[in-house]
Amino acid sequence: MPWLQLIIHTDRRHADAIDDALLEVGAVSVTLQDDADQPILEPALGETPLWDATRITGLFDADIDTAAVSLELLAQLPEPPTDLKWEQLEDKDWEREWMASFKPICCGERLWICPSWQAPPQADAVNLMLDPGLAFGTGTHPTTFLCLQWLDQQALEQKHLVDFGCGSGILGIAALLLGARQVIGVDIDPQALLATRDNATRNGLPTDAMPVYLPADAPTPQADIVLANILAGPLVELAEVLSAQVVAGGKLCLSGILATQAETVMAAYPAFAFDPVAQKEEWVRLTATKVR
Template identity: 70%
Template sequence: MPWLQLKLTTDRDSADPLEDLLLASGAVSVTLEDNADQPILEPALGETPLWDQVRLTGLYDADIDTTTVTQRLAQAWGAELPEHYWEQLEDKDWEREWMSHYQAIRCGERLWICPSWQEPPEPDKVNLMLDPGLAFGTGTHPTTFLCLQWLDEQPVEGLDLVDYGCGSGILGVAALLLGARRVTGVDIDPQALLATQANASRNHLADDAMPVYLPERCPAVTADIMLANILAGPLVKLAPTLQAKTRTGGKICLSGILANQAETVMAAYRPWFDFDPVAEREEWVRLTGTKVRD
């Protein structure tokens, strides 16, 4: 289906009201992007910050009258619209377009993460066949890669793990394929739980190998290894919960953390854990350690 896009450049204060106007004028979606190379890598708790310069993109059906829509927007805005232009969005099968760019990823000596629609590059290795669906976790992000690389190095055979914030299930499924006995998946997003179950099934794992739960429904389990690839803020808040679900002598692997946040996160867990040296990739870090105190 062909589409038209209206792109506007504006400032932080005007972004929200312009977004509302675009939606009211018939846009089926509006995207906000940084227009001045000003990264916001992780907002503080409770914040939803915007960049100083914002580019809005409204997506419209191709059969609209662009002149009429522009005039109505200007009238509703009460002034001349900020810098803007219309463009035609190329008509593609966007799902297939994304699939064509997602390639297999090697995550250590044994483990490969492979798109479910491709043949594994090394069939004799441990190949996790993945279709992330609508959930986070493809192995391409530095935080996920760092966790997978660490898992590849661990003797997980016969162990019990918890994957807290399981997303697509990529970490838990990888652990099972590497020999773990059982993984408990936890996520606040029901879509993530469905994606995890689908990916476990896709990799021919037993139905009960990776049960999944919303946090409030998670049973009282303890793990030999606790995995949590989330964000720094939630990890700090979850420290008492995650330590309680980790056995004494067990290991923890935390990611979703920027390099300048590592010390804050470690401080929240030091009452229970001794940490290994920090691993870093593209400004993101992975924290691993051993539980030595109850």
Template identity: 80%
Template structure:
């Protein structure tokens, strides 16, 4: 289906009103983007961040009356100096575009992450066949890659793990394929739990090999390894819970952390003796052993 997009350059103060007005005049979706190279890498807890200069894009079906929509927007926002720009959006099969860009990834000596629709480049390797669906985690992001690389280096035979913030299930499933006995997956997003179940089945794993739970339903257990690839703020808040579930001499692997946040996160886990920090781009992975 062909589409038109309406682009409006906005300030932080204008953005919410413009977003609401676009939905009122029939936009199928509204996207807000940075309009001045001002990165916001991690919001504060409970905060919905916006950029000082925000580009707002409303998506409309191609048969929309652009003049009528423009006039209605101007009438709804008489106090806002609006510069409206209509563009035709190229008609593509966006799902196929994304599928073409997701290629197999080597994550160490043994482990490959492979799109479920492609043949593994090394059939004899440990190949995790993945379709992330709507959940986070393909191995392409530095935080996920760093965790997968660490798992590839571990001896996981018969280990029990928690994958907290499991997303697509990629870390927990990798651990199972590398020899772990069981992984408990935990995520706040029901879509992530569904994606994890489907990806586990796609890799020939039994349903009870990686049971998944919302945090409120997750069992309080004691495991050999705790994996948590989320964000620095939640990692600090969750430190008592995550620490309590790692047995004596157990391992911790944390990511989703900017290099500038590493010390603050490590200080929230005093029970662990941390390894040297591993870094990829601006992101880091923290690993350590429970010593007290």
């Protein structure tokens, strides 16, 4: 099905009004993007921040009257934008486009993350076959890659783990394929729990190898390793909960943290001796051993 998109360059002050007006005049979706290379890497809890320079794109059916829509849109806005640009959007199978961009990823000496629709490049490696669905975690993001790289280096045989913020299940499933005995997955998103179950089954794991829970329903096990690839703010808020789940001498692996936030996160875990910080781009991974 062909589409038209209306592109508007604006600023933070006018973005919400334009967003609402586009929906009022018939846009089937509205996308807001950074228009000046100003990344927002970790918004505060409950915040939906916008960029100083914002590009807004409204998506419309191709058979609309663009002139009429433009006039109606401008009439709704107290400060109408001066730059409206209509473009035809190429009709694509967007699911296939995404699938084509997801390639196998080598995460160490043993471990590969492979799209479930492609054959693994090394049949004798530890190959995690992944379809993330709507959940976070493919191995392409620096935080996930750093955690997978660390897991590849660990002796996981018969270990019990917790994967807090399990997303697609990628970290917990990797640990199981690398020899762990059981992983408990926890996530606030029910879609993540579905994705984790599906990916565990896809990798031939028994149903009891990685039980998954919403936080309110999760047990509080004593684990050899606790993994949490979320964000710095929640890692600080959850420090007491996560620390209590690690056995004496057990390990902690934290990510989703910007390099500038590392000291703050480490300070929230006084019972742990931290290893040197591992960094990829602006993101870091923190690993530590429980010493008291």
